[in-house]
Amino acid sequence: MPRTVAAVGGGVLLFDEIGSTNTMAREMVAAGRSVAVVAADRQTAGRGRLDHTWTSAPGESFTVSFVARAPRAIATDERVNGWLQMIAGLAALDAIRAAVCDANDGKLMLKWPNDLFCDGRKLGGILAEMVMSPAAFDVSADDADDDVALVFGIGINLDVPADRLPTAQATSLQLNYDLRGNAAADAADSGNAAVTDADTLRDRIAAGIAAGLRSRIAAFAADPRDQAATLLEETRQVCWTLGHEVEAHFTDGSTLRGEALALNADASLMIRTPDGKTHVVRTADVGVLA
Known part of the structure; x- marks a missing residue:
C-alpha cells in the first residue's frame, strides 16, 4: 500500500487474513506500539456497530482500520464528540470520490450514524472506538490527560457482484462504477501494471481516508465549536x-x-x-x- 504508507509516514500493517483489523489496532495502541493503519485481504471476525458482524473475501472488500489521535477533552466531550464518527464518514466519502471514476455523481451518502450508502443501498460501515494509550494511565506523565487514540474500522464493498452481497439492501462500488477502467488507468500512471484492481483501489481509498482523517481531526481539535457548525451543514447535504x-x-x-x-x-x-x-x-x- 505505497500511497497509504506515504500518507501516514509509516506504521502500516497489511495481513493476508486476520480476525479483526480493529481488534489488532486497538491491542497495539493499548500496548504502546506505533501503528497508523491495519489492513487485511480477508477478515474473519470483523465487528460492526452494536456487535454486528462484517466479514470479507480477498479482492472483494476494503477492510481497513485507521488510528488517529485527538485531545482527550474533545474525545470525551458529549457536546461535540459525536462529530468524530461523522468526520470518519465524510473522509471516506471524499476518498472514494477521489479514487473512483465518476463517483462525484451525488449517489454517495451517509446513513446516520455510521454507514456509507450508494444509490440508496449500504456500501459500507464504520466502527469507531476510543483507546487509552499507556501514557493516559500514568499520572506522572506530562501528557497523561492530553491525548487518546481513535480507531476507525471502515469496511467497504469494492468488487462484489450482486450474488455475493450479504443482503438485498447492500451494494458495491463495482455495481455502480467502472472499477476496471479506473484501476487500469491508475496502474498505467504508476508504471505498475501488475497491481490488481482491488489492491490499487484499496490503496487509493485508504490513503485518501488517512489524509482526510488527519486534516479534519486537526481542524476539529483546533476549534471544535466552529468546526461542529461547519460539519453540521456538510453532513446535512449528504445524510441519506x-x-x-x-x-x-x-x-x-x-x-x-x-x-x-x-x-x-x-x-x-x-x-x-x-x-x-x-x-x-x-x-x-x-x-x-x-
Whole structure:
C-alpha cells in the first residue's frame, strides 16, 4: 500500500487474513506500539456497530482500520464528540470520490450514524472506538490527560457482484462504477501494471481516508465549536437518513420508529414519532424504512 504508507509516514500493517483489523489496532495502541493503519485481504471476525458482524473475501472488500489521535477533552466531550464518527464518514466519502471514476455523481451518502450508502443501498460501515494509550494511565506523565487514540474500522464493498452481497439492501462500488477502467488507468500512471484492481483501489481509498482523517481531526481539535457548525451543514447535504421513515434500535432492545427530521449541533438525530413527539437519538442502529 505505497500511497497509504506515504500518507501516514509509516506504521502500516497489511495481513493476508486476520480476525479483526480493529481488534489488532486497538491491542497495539493499548500496548504502546506505533501503528497508523491495519489492513487485511480477508477478515474473519470483523465487528460492526452494536456487535454486528462484517466479514470479507480477498479482492472483494476494503477492510481497513485507521488510528488517529485527538485531545482527550474533545474525545470525551458529549457536546461535540459525536462529530468524530461523522468526520470518519465524510473522509471516506471524499476518498472514494477521489479514487473512483465518476463517483462525484451525488449517489454517495451517509446513513446516520455510521454507514456509507450508494444509490440508496449500504456500501459500507464504520466502527469507531476510543483507546487509552499507556501514557493516559500514568499520572506522572506530562501528557497523561492530553491525548487518546481513535480507531476507525471502515469496511467497504469494492468488487462484489450482486450474488455475493450479504443482503438485498447492500451494494458495491463495482455495481455502480467502472472499477476496471479506473484501476487500469491508475496502474498505467504508476508504471505498475501488475497491481490488481482491488489492491490499487484499496490503496487509493485508504490513503485518501488517512489524509482526510488527519486534516479534519486537526481542524476539529483546533476549534471544535466552529468546526461542529461547519460539519453540521456538510453532513446535512449528504445524510441519506434525513426525511426518511426510520426505526432506531437501542442496546436495551427497545425501538423507536418515526421520521428523521434533523441533525442537531452535537451530531445527534432528531426523530418525530407518529404521535407528533420529537426524540433525540444519540446512540442507536438506525434503519431507513422508506
